[in-house]
Amino acid sequence: MINENTKKSGLGTEAVWAGEQEQRVHRATQVPVVVSVAYAYDDMDEWYDVAIGKKPGHIYGRNTNPTVTAFESKIRILERAEAATSFSTGMAAISNTLYTFLRPGDSVVSIKDTYGGTNKIFTEFLPNINVDVTLVDTGDHDALEQEIRKGCQVVYIETPTNPTLKITDIERIVKVAKEVGALVIADNTVASPVNQTPLTLGVDLVLHSATKFLGGHADALGGVVCGSKKLVEKIYHYREINGASLAPWDAYLLLRGVKTLKLRVLQQAENAMQIANYLDKHELVEAVYYPGLETHTHHDIAKKQMRGFGGLLSFALKGGMESVSILLPALKYANCAANLGSVETTFGPARTTSHVEVTPEERKALGIPEGLVRVSAGIEDSEDLLADLEQAFNHLAKEMSKK
Numbered sequence: 001m002i003n004e005n006t007k008k009s010g011l012g013t014e015a016v017w018a019g020e021q022e023q024r025v026h027r028a029t030q031v032p033v034v035v036s037v038a039y040a041y042d043d044m045d046e047w048y049d050v051a052i053g054k055k056p057g058h059i060y061g062r063n064t065n066p067t068v069t070a071f072e073s074k075i076r077i078l079e080r081a082e083a084a085t086s087f088s089t090g091m092a093a094i095s096n097t098l099y100t101f102l103r104p105g106d107s108v109v110s111i112k113d114t115y116g117g118t119n120k121i122f123t124e125f126l127p128n129i130n131v132d133v134t135l136v137d138t139g140d141h142d143a144l145e146q147e148i149r150k151g152c153q154v155v156y157i158e159t160p161t162n163p164t165l166k167i168t169d170i171e172r173i174v175k176v177a178k179e180v181g182a183l184v185i186a187d188n189t190v191a192s193p194v195n196q197t198p199l200t201l202g203v204d205l206v207l208h209s210a211t212k213f214l215g216g217h218a219d220a221l222g223g224v225v226c227g228s229k230k231l232v233e234k235i236y237h238y239r240e241i242n243g244a245s246l247a248p249w250d251a252y253l254l255l256r257g258v259k260t261l262k263l264r265v266l267q268q269a270e271n272a273m274q275i276a277n278y279l280d281k282h283e284l285v286e287a288v289y290y291p292g293l294e295t296h297t298h299h300d301i302a303k304k305q306m307r308g309f310g311g312l313l314s315f316a317l318k319g320g321m322e323s324v325s326i327l328l329p330a331l332k333y334a335n336c337a338a339n340l341g342s343v344e345t346t347f348g349p350a351r352t353t354s355h356v357e358v359t360p361e362e363r364k365a366l367g368i369p370e371g372l373v374r375v376s377a378g379i380e381d382s383e384d385l386l387a388d389l390e391q392a393f394n395h396l397a398k399e400m401s402k403k
């Protein structure tokens with residue numbers, strides 16, 4: 001699974017160099033954006049050989065594209081995988097991967113706290129095709145093991161989760177899944193390969209919303225899945241036919257974003273830790289969720305399997321949504337927006353971000369308070385973010401004292 005040839009350099013170096021050389025032309029130091037839909041051949045035999053995969057090359061943009069290939073190679077190397085394929089969005093990566101491996105009558109075991117869109121696939125679309133879905137309380141490892149042991153084709157995890165930052169012990173779950181021959185798929189969007197490489201912990205497939213930390217600038221959508229050649233070829237086949245292909249311009253923007261992945265994620269983790277510490281001490285804050293806090297329920301598991309705790313955290317305010325509506329607009333250095341993982345700090349309630357797809361009742365059942373606010377720390381100077389929080393909280397305190 002882990003390609004030994006790709007283990008020679010550090011992640012920061014690979015993020016800059018990996019996957020690019022083969023796609024460069026005219027001595028340009030950057031990968032070109034190839035917008036051509038089709039590729040022309042004078043030699044009919046060569047055309048045929050490329051078409052059936054006997055020779056390398058490109059035929060048609062829905063299948064492959066040189067800019068897209070460079071992006072896939074880079075992520076493949078960062079995730080220490082043998083193969084990778086990409087998608088138009090993170091949700092396309094998730095849905096195409098699940099539909100590649102699940103058939104009517106199969107069963108899948110997952111956690112309740114997956115991303116809202118993923119949760120919809122489990123609760124709405126997979127039951128439609130008669131796939132049995134079991135969702136376990138996130139973090140209840142005993143229950144998860146018990147359900148997997150009953151037998152299933154796929155185990156799907158996301159760790160840390162968005163936005164509650166719960167952690168699943170990857171090695172522990174992989175061990176049980178192997179006993180029953182189930183495929184383990186992990187959403188690594190929140191951690192990014194800087195903090196965690198799930199393939200090295202035994203999962204079969206790791207996937208990302210490249211829209212978030214990988215791209216890092218909130219200007220391109222994309223998804224990617226990495227794993228063994230055998231598995232990734234099956235997913236690629238599903239995608240080339242069903243058509244959720246990554247566009248060349250987006251591939252270029254994501255490729256450029258990934259070059260600074262390590263720098264960004266390290267600064268985002270530093271800012272997230274400082275924001276978490278600030279919130280943790282504040283009297284108007286009810287709870288803070290960040291795996292880097294020693295008080296976090298899964299701090300020990302996070303420390304064991306992650307190299308850093310990442311840029312995402314969440315918190316609940318005293319006074320719920322009413323307080324949220326006062327605090328968030330008072331922030332100067334924060335987009336109140338649905339995105340995460342970008343260079344700008346972003347604040348947003350779960351009910352309009354990660355879990356906008358599900359109903360208030362469903363959010364309650366998933367254990368997501370209506371007033372929960374997700375924070376995606378950007379790369380700004382920590383002092384400015386803390387000063388901004390301080391003035392916004394002072395504003396909130398003043399408004400609350402008027403009531």
Ligand SMILES: *Cc1c(COP(=O)(O)O)cnc(C)c1O
Nearest residue numbers: 089090091115162189209211222
């Ligand atoms: C955003 C997100 C997705 C979906 O990705 P899109 O690119 O928006 O389709 C999936 N998983 C997680 C954890 C996410 O944060």
